[in-house]
Amino acid sequence: MANHLRTQIRDQIKTTLTGLTTTGNRVTDSRVYPIASDGTPALVIYTKEEASMPLDMGTNTTRIIDRSLTVSVEVYVKATANFDNTLDTICKEIEIAIYADPTLNGLAKDCYLEATSIEFNAEGEAPVAFATLDFLTNYMNLATTPDSTTGT
Amino acid sequence: MEFDSDFDGYLQDSHGSPGLAVTYTPTGGSAKTITIILNQEYLDIETSGLPVQGYQPVAMAKTTDMPSIAFGDSLNAPAIKSLSGTTIKAATNYKIVNFENDNLGMTSLILEVQ
Numbered sequence: 001m002a003n004h005l006r007t008q009i010r011d012q013i014k015t016t017l018t019g020l021t022t023t024g025n026r027v028t029d030s031r032v033y034p035i036a037s038d039g040t041p042a043l044v045i046y047t048k049e050e051a052s053m054p055l056d057m058g059t060n061t062t063r064i065i066d067r068s069l070t071v072s073v074e075v076y077v078k079a080t081a082n083f084d085n086t087l088d089t090i091c092k093e094i095e096i097a098i099y100a101d102p103t104l105n106g107l108a109k110d111c112y113l114e115a116t117s118i119e120f121n122a123e124g125e126a127p128v129a130f131a132t133l134d135f136l137t138n139y140m141n142l143a144t145t146p147d148s149t150t151g152t
Numbered sequence: 153m154e155f156d157s158d159f160d161g162y163l164q165d166s167h168g169s170p171g172l173a174v175t176y177t178p179t180g181g182s183a184k185t186i187t188i189i190l191n192q193e194y195l196d197i198e199t200s201g202l203p204v205q206g207y208q209p210v211a212m213a214k215t216t217d218m219p220s221i222a223f224g225d226s227l228n229a230p231a232i233k234s235l236s237g238t239t240i241k242a243a244t245n246y247k248i249v250n251f252e253n254d255n256l257g258m259t260s261l262i263l264e265v266q
């Protein structure tokens with residue numbers, strides 16, 4: 001049995017964002033430990049929020065579930081200079097990569113940037129810049145097969 | 153009550169404290185040598201997401217050594233070595249990004265590595 005579609009989507013986005021010019025292979029998903037001091041610039045991908053609703057009435061075997069998953073891509077930059085520009089550059093690279101394949105290799109109906117938030121912290125030996133890019137990802141599945149996408 | 157000369161004792165290596173002679177350069181001014189105590193404890197640099205590992209360099213200095221201290225002044229610290237000569241920390245240039253005067257003769261310098 002395949003993984004839940006949410007897992008497949010997270011994996012697909014991780015694949016898409018691995019190897020970007022600025023962040024390279026420093027991409028993890030669902031990380032819970034601190035970012036290493038020399039581990040930035042880095043990306044961490046989470047799928048923490050999802051809303052869903054049935055598209056139509058019916059039995060579970062025919063009911064289609066319309067799901068809206070927020071995929072959050074967190075960006076970490078620790079640098080003495082140009083941390084703000086570096087952060088924006090990384091955001092640009094992420095957006096270009098995602099919009100090159102907004103259906104995420106056929107897993108989603110659409111995926112688009114819904115919100116970006118940015119913050120800075122001057123504590124420590126070098127400033128840290130942080131951004132969260134929330135991509136709203138719409139996908140559908142039969143109620144009984146959350147590991148397989150379906151059309152409408 | 154402590155006098156300015158007492159602070160000299162606190163900061164001098166010859167008096168047993170970990171004093172470190174560094175070059176202090178005020179912005180647009182002339183460099184001079186002062187003595188500090190340098191601390192740099194581990195710090196989790198917080199974000200809305202995960203913390204980033206780091207440390208906070210803080211120097212304790214005599215307030216009279218830097219009467220016109222300002223944001224952006226610099227400190228150049230030599231390498232810190234063990235008694236056997238092994239380098240524990242390489243020579244480092246710092247920028248003063250904040251300063252906290254205790255109003256009793258000492259000032260904490262919050263530093264950023266350059």
